[in-house]
Amino acid sequence: xxxxxxxxxxxxxxxxxxxxxxxxxxxxxxxxxxxxxxxxxxxxxxxxxxxxxxxxxxxxxxxxxxxxxxxxxxxxxxxxxxxxxxxxxxxxxxxxxxxxxxxxxxxxxxxxxxxxxxxxxxxxxxxxxxxxxxxxxxxxxxxx
Amino acid sequence: xxxxxxxxxxxxxxxxxxxxxxxxxxxxxxxxxxxxxxxxxxxxxxxxxxxxxxxxxxxxxxxxxxxxxxxxxxxxxxxxxxxxxxxxxxxxxxxxxxxxxxxxxxxxxxxxxxxxxxxxxxxxxxxxxxxxxxxxxxxxxxxxxxxxxxxxxxxxxxxxxxxxxxxxxxxxxxxxxxxxxxxxxxxxxxxxxxxxxxxxxxxxxxxxxxxxxxxxxxxxxxxxxxxxxxxxxxxxxxxxxxxxxxxxxxxxxxxxxxxxxxxxxxxxxxxxxxxxxxxxxxxxxxxxxxxxxxxxxxxxxxxxxxxxxxxxxxxxxxxxxxxxxxxxxxxxxxxxxxxxxxxxxxxxxxxxxxxxxxxxxxxxxxxxxxxxxxxxxxxxxxxxxxxxxxxxxxxxxxxxxxxxxxxxxxxxxxxx
Amino acid sequence: xxxxxxxxxxxxxxxxxxxxxxxxxxxxxxxxxxxxxxxxxxxxxxxxxxxxxxxxxxxxxxxxxxxxxxxxxxxxxxxxxxxxxxxxxxxxxxxxxxxxxxxxxxxxxxxxxxxxxxxxxxxxxxxxxxxxxxxxxxxxxxxxxxxxxxxxxxxxxxxxxxxxxxxxxxxxxxxxxxxxxxxxxxxxxxxxxxxxxxxxxxxxxxxxxxxxxxxxxxxxxxxxxxxxxxxxxxxxxxxxxxxxxxxxxxxxxxxxxxxxxxxxxxxxxxxxxxxxxxxxxxxxxxxxxxxxxxxxxxxxxxxxxxxxxxxxxxxxxxxxxxxxxxxxxxxxxxxxxxxxxxxxxxxxxxxx
Numbered sequence: 050x051x052x053x054x055x056x057x058x059x060x061x062x063x064x065x066x067x068x069x070x071x072x073x074x075x076x077x078x079x080x081x082x083x084x085x086x087x088x089x090x091x092x093x094x095x096x097x098x099x100x101x102x103x104x105x106x107x108x109x110x111x112x113x114x115x116x117x118x119x120x121x122x123x124x125x126x127x128x129x130x131x132x133x134x135x136x137x138x139x140x141x142x143x144x145x146x147x148x149x150x151x152x153x154x155x156x157x158x159x160x161x162x163x164x165x166x167x168x169x170x171x172x173x174x175x176x177x178x179x180x181x182x183x184x185x186x187x188x189x190x191x192x193x
Numbered sequence: 194x195x196x197x198x199x200x201x202x203x204x205x206x207x208x209x210x211x212x213x214x215x216x217x218x219x220x221x222x223x224x225x226x227x228x229x230x231x232x233x234x235x236x237x238x239x240x241x242x243x244x245x246x247x248x249x250x251x252x253x254x255x256x257x258x259x260x261x262x263x264x265x266x267x268x269x270x271x272x273x274x275x276x277x278x279x280x281x282x283x284x285x286x287x288x289x290x291x292x293x294x295x296x297x298x299x300x301x302x303x304x305x306x307x308x309x310x311x312x313x314x315x316x317x318x319x320x321x322x323x324x325x326x327x328x329x330x331x332x333x334x335x336x337x338x339x340x341x342x343x344x345x346x347x348x349x350x351x352x353x354x355x356x357x358x359x360x361x362x363x364x365x366x367x368x369x370x371x372x373x374x375x376x377x378x379x380x381x382x383x384x385x386x387x388x389x390x391x392x393x394x395x396x397x398x399x400x401x402x403x404x405x406x407x408x409x410x411x412x413x414x415x416x417x418x419x420x421x422x423x424x425x426x427x428x429x430x431x432x433x434x435x436x437x438x439x440x441x442x443x444x445x446x447x448x449x450x451x452x453x454x455x456x457x458x459x460x461x462x463x464x465x466x467x468x469x470x471x472x473x474x475x476x477x478x479x480x481x482x483x484x485x486x487x488x489x490x491x492x493x494x495x496x497x498x499x500x501x502x503x504x505x506x507x508x509x510x511x512x513x514x515x516x517x518x519x520x521x522x523x524x525x526x527x528x529x530x531x532x533x534x535x536x537x538x539x540x541x542x543x544x545x546x547x548x549x550x551x552x553x554x555x556x557x558x559x560x561x562x563x564x565x566x567x568x569x570x571x572x573x574x575x576x577x578x579x580x581x582x583x584x585x586x587x588x589x590x591x592x593x594x595x596x597x598x599x600x601x602x603x604x605x606x607x608x609x
Numbered sequence: 610x611x612x613x614x615x616x617x618x619x620x621x622x623x624x625x626x627x628x629x630x631x632x633x634x635x636x637x638x639x640x641x642x643x644x645x646x647x648x649x650x651x652x653x654x655x656x657x658x659x660x661x662x663x664x665x666x667x668x669x670x671x672x673x674x675x676x677x678x679x680x681x682x683x684x685x686x687x688x689x690x691x692x693x694x695x696x697x698x699x700x701x702x703x704x705x706x707x708x709x710x711x712x713x714x715x716x717x718x719x720x721x722x723x724x725x726x727x728x729x730x731x732x733x734x735x736x737x738x739x740x741x742x743x744x745x746x747x748x749x750x751x752x753x754x755x756x757x758x759x760x761x762x763x764x765x766x767x768x769x770x771x772x773x774x775x776x777x778x779x780x781x782x783x784x785x786x787x788x789x790x791x792x793x794x795x796x797x798x799x800x801x802x803x804x805x806x807x808x809x810x811x812x813x814x815x816x817x818x819x820x821x822x823x824x825x826x827x828x829x830x831x832x833x834x835x836x837x838x839x840x841x842x843x844x845x846x847x848x849x850x851x852x853x854x855x856x857x858x859x860x861x862x863x864x865x866x867x868x869x870x871x872x873x874x875x876x877x878x879x880x881x882x883x884x885x886x887x888x889x890x891x892x893x894x895x896x897x898x899x900x901x902x903x904x905x906x907x908x909x910x911x912x913x914x915x916x917x918x919x920x921x922x923x924x925x926x927x928x929x930x931x932x933x934x935x936x937x938x939x940x941x942x943x944x945x946x947x948x949x950x951x952x953x954x955x956x957x958x959x960x961x
Contacts, residue, residue: 058597065590069849072583076689080664084686114520116528136398140531154534156428169398169426516863518685576692580860587849594846601839 093189096129099181107143107150110188116140117177117188122161123148127179129188130163135172150174218258219266220250237338242345246299253277253285279320279330283311286331307331310410315372317410327368334358334408350408352397356382359402381457389461400426420449433541438484452476464499467492467540490545498533498552498559502526505559508566517569522562529558636822636840637830641718645822645840646847647711652810653848654704657855658742661697662799669749671795673788676751677869684866695859701743703855705885708739716923716943720823723931726924728816731809733921738806743883745798751791756870757880759794760786765893768906826935884959888951889913891958920947 096110096119107120109132118132120143130150132140139154149166150159157168163176178189225235238244243252251258256273260266267273277285287308289295296303311317311331319328334350341348349358356379362368366376382388382402390399405422406412424431434440434450442449453473454462466473469489478484506526513519532555539551618624636645668687670679683690712732715721721729748759763786767777782789824830834840882890892913896905919926929936 055600058593058600062590062593062597065586065593068586069590072586076692077660077664079688080690080693081667082688084682084688111524114524116524136396138527139534140528153429153538155426156424169396171396171398516691516865518681518866576860580856583856584853587853591846591849594842594849598839598842598846601842 093187095185096179096188097186098184099186102127105145105148107145109140109142112177112188112190118143118150119179119186119188120150120161127181127186128161129177129179130159130174131177132174134170135165135174136168136170141174218249218251219260220254220256220258223263223266234338237336240347241336241338241340242342243340248289252289279326279328280324282332282337283308283317283320283330307409310407314407314410314412327371329362333362350403352399352401353391353395355401355403356388356391378457385457385459386461387459419451423450429535429538430541433538437541437543439543462537464492464495467495484543487543487545491540491548494545494549494552495537495540498536498555501556501559501563502529502533505563505566508563508570512566512569512573515570515573517573519566519569522565522569525558525562525565529555529562532558630818631837632835634818634821634836635833636836637824638832638834639824639828639830641825641828644714644718646844647707647714648817649844650847650851651704651707651711653851654700654707654855655806655810657852658697658700658704659803661693661700662803664693665697666799671749671791673751673791676749676788676791677866680750680752681866684864691863692856692859695862695864696855698864699855699858699862701746702883703851703858705739705743705883707851708736709885712736713943713948715823716947717940718823718825719927719930719936719939720825721924721930722823722826722927722933723924725816725820725823728813728820729924730921731813731816733917735806735809735813737917738802738809740885741802742798742806743885745794745802747883748786748794749791749798750866751870752867753870753877754867754880756786757877758882759790761880762882763790765906765910768904768910770907826930826933881958884955887955887958891954894958 094110094112094117096112096117097108102108102119102121104121104125105123107118110117110119110129112131116132117129118141119127119129121127130141132142134141134152134154134157136152136155136157139152141150141152141157141159144151147158148161150161150163151157152159152168152170155169157170158166159170159174160166163174165171165173180187180189221235224232226232234250238250243249249258250256254274254277255271257266257268257271260268260271265271267275274281291305291308293305296305312321316328316330319325320330336349339347339349343350345351346353348354360379363374364376364379369376387400390396391401420431420434439447442452453466453476454460465471467488469485469492472485472488472492474484474488478488509519509522509526512522532551536548536552536555539548542548615624636642665683668679668683668690670676680694683694685691715729715732744762748755748762763777763780766780767773769776778784780790780793781787782793881887893906893909896909896912898905900908923939924931927936927939930939
């Protein structure tokens with residue numbers, strides 16, 4: 050009786066030990082499995098595919114947790130800036146008609162170098178480096 | 194021969210050099226030793242832009258800087274003026290500042306239209322034509338001796354100091370009463386959203402007095418131009434306003450933007466301005482009019498959007514506090530904030546459907562952020578559930594182990 | 610079958626030492642027996658740190674450009690990455706707590722007395738190594754807090770006489786705290802310190818193994834229990850409890866990531882080191898910048914080093930204990946200086 054009870058206890062202990070070990074192993078095994086998604090990095094980001102923009106257009110893209118703006122100049126060159134207006138933080142847009150970057154909130158204008166042309170913005174837009182890798186247009190933050 | 198020319202050249206150069214850099218004129222030498230009012234100008238001038246540009250006492254006051262006695266220095270024969278009166282002082286400033294060839298020497302972009310503008314202003318008309326001696330002259334705003342460039346933080350006309358400079362006269366109710374001006378303008382302005390941006394936000398581009406009234410040609414913007422003045426910064430609002438049923442405001446004898454927003458005490462617009470039964474539209478429109486229905490719809494659209502945004506922000510914050518990274522949701526919320534501002538701008542078209550349509554963009558973004566927040570909160574619950582199961586297994590193991598240990602102790606006691 | 614396998618091994622290796630451990634090692638039973646758990650607990654947390662540390666290395670990239678982003682990936686994309694990192698972060702705190710409790714317990718039980726002086730000394734260096742792990746590991750995520758921790762932490766190294774400036778540059782990998790600093794701290798954190806620590810842990814355990822557990826002065830054990838399996842199962846039970854606490858903390862208060870370090874950003878307000886560094890931090894803060902022409906920092910470091918040295922040589926100072934006589938003075942000093950003072954200064958530094 051006592052011996053069988055002890056055996057039952059040992060069996061239970063073994064069972065729960067296995068369960069405990071499984072609970073430890075499961076997260077570790079899941080952790081080790083490589084992730085398929087592209088690693089997100091706030092230092093460089095794929096802003097767009099080529100052939101999306103035509104000359105004299107622009108589009109917004111996600112740069113980490115902040116919006117950026119990618120522009121194809123009328124000459125067909127890519128340029129990228131932070132899309133956060135330096136005045137009160139609205140998101141800027143590209144104005145094809147004026148060939149400038151425009152912030153609608155208080156009518157701030159920036160040229161294609163990100164410099165303030167007119168309106169209230171106190172500083173220029175931060176400029177990013179753009180390069181093309183295969184089908185991707187990659188935007189990179191210049192190092193401080 | 195060449196040697197002699199060289200020597201002569203060197204000597205003339207030295208002489209000119211000494212002349213230009215003759216550090217102390219007799220003006221400074223004497224006035225520096227005097228007291229108060231008579232010596233102050235020397236130190237003030239030394240810190241001024243005129244000192245840097247080599248413009249000295251005699252350029253404005255005349256007299257002989259090389260003289261050895263007061264009487265010969267202050268001799269009207271050598272062109273001594275003394276303290277110029279208001280009209281004279283404007284002319285003295287204008288002599289140089291209206292002279293393009295002269296000014297371009299210092300700054301190729303220097304403007305030279307100040308005097309011309311001044312003569313069109315009420316200040317200029319009072320001083321130069323009505324000769325009442327009471328209007329502002331150049332020195333009233335820029336200072337007489339301590340003149341600095343406008344963007345120098347010490348300048349009297351630096352954006353954050355310009356209001357006080359105008360207030361020297363314009364806050365004086367007694368003086369202003371003579372011209373039919375209330376004198377409340379400065380205190381009103383200080384309540385405004387623009388003043389808040391300037392003083393609390395240190396936004397040097399926030400409008401102060403001169404941004405709407407002009408600086409040298411200071412006149413009140415005529416009712417007809419008020420919309421263009423505001424439209425300088427609020428361009429989208431102006432565009433929409435001109436597409437609205439209100440576009441004919443001039444013909445109805447109204448004053449554009451001012452009717453709803455006021456002039457000096459322009460407060461941050463709130464949704465309450467459109468509140469049913471209390472909105473600002475009731476100033477002109479009467480109950481039962483279609484316009485009020487538009488107002489009510491715009492109000493419910495905007496406040497609905499605001500509630501939704503606030504609730505979502507709370508949800509995102511909750512997830513963030515519980516340790517979830519919420520960068521993506523915050524980015525979407527920032528975009529939504531832009532659409533939120535846009536839908537507030539949209540009311541200037543006074544078209545309920547247009548406002549609803551604009552707000553729709555913001556709604557879509559907010560819902561996206563809300564979904565992310567819900568997913569993250571669900572993830573938190575999943576994590577905690579995992580922990581509870583895990584904890585339960587381990588606690589059971591501990592209990593079983595304790596029983597085992599007790600049995601072992603008993604066994605050991607029984608054995609020997 | 611089991612017998613056969615053991616015999617096969619036995620023919621090749623002498624297993625008597627292990628057999629001795631499993632069959633004959635005993636633990637004395639008296640009212641202070643629970644104090645024996647702390648050492649095992651510290652060891653348990655150390656193993657957890659090794660396991661989670663190895664796992665973190667699968668995704669972590671020790672460069673200025675990628676460190677922060679790789680931790681971000683671990684926290685947001687790798688499955689259970691948040692758990693592994695949070696356990697590693699909380700593990701540091703709990704391990705330090707266990708190590709400190711172990712140290713205090715051994716001090717108050719005078720376990721350092723003859724013949725266990727070497728155990729105490731090896732333990733002292735393990736404590737220093739544990740602090741070293743935290744010091745080198747904290748800057749690795751390269752967030753704002755980590756950056757300033759590295760900057761301020763390494764700065765005090767510079768005031769060491771003679772070799773200070775060289776040592777500072779050697780640790781930082783240059784004049785300032787940059788990506789080079791990460792590489793160097795990383796090498797220390799994952800290779801040098803673990804090697805030294807594992808070696809020292811083995812030595813420490815070997816001393817315990819050879820000399821057995823110390824019984825406090827004038828305490829008569831009521832008996833003894835076999836280490837294996839009786840005491841080991843109790844150890845196991847404590848470890849499982851510790852695991853629940855660790856995983857619970859990691860689940861409910863996951864480690865934060867914060868903002869990426871920016872070299873020219875100003876230090877965030879209220880920046881304070883981890884709690885186990887607070888006494889040192891507070892002492893350095895109290896000392897004026899110069900005393901009699903000598904840099905205050907140097908004096909502070911001198912004071913702290915002297916204190917540490919005194920703790921190191923306690924077995925040789927406490928002559929009474931080595932004669933198995935009660936050394937009340939050391940208990941009193943211990944209570945007031947080591948415990949009350951350290952606790953008070955930690956709380957003070959935390960609050961103000």
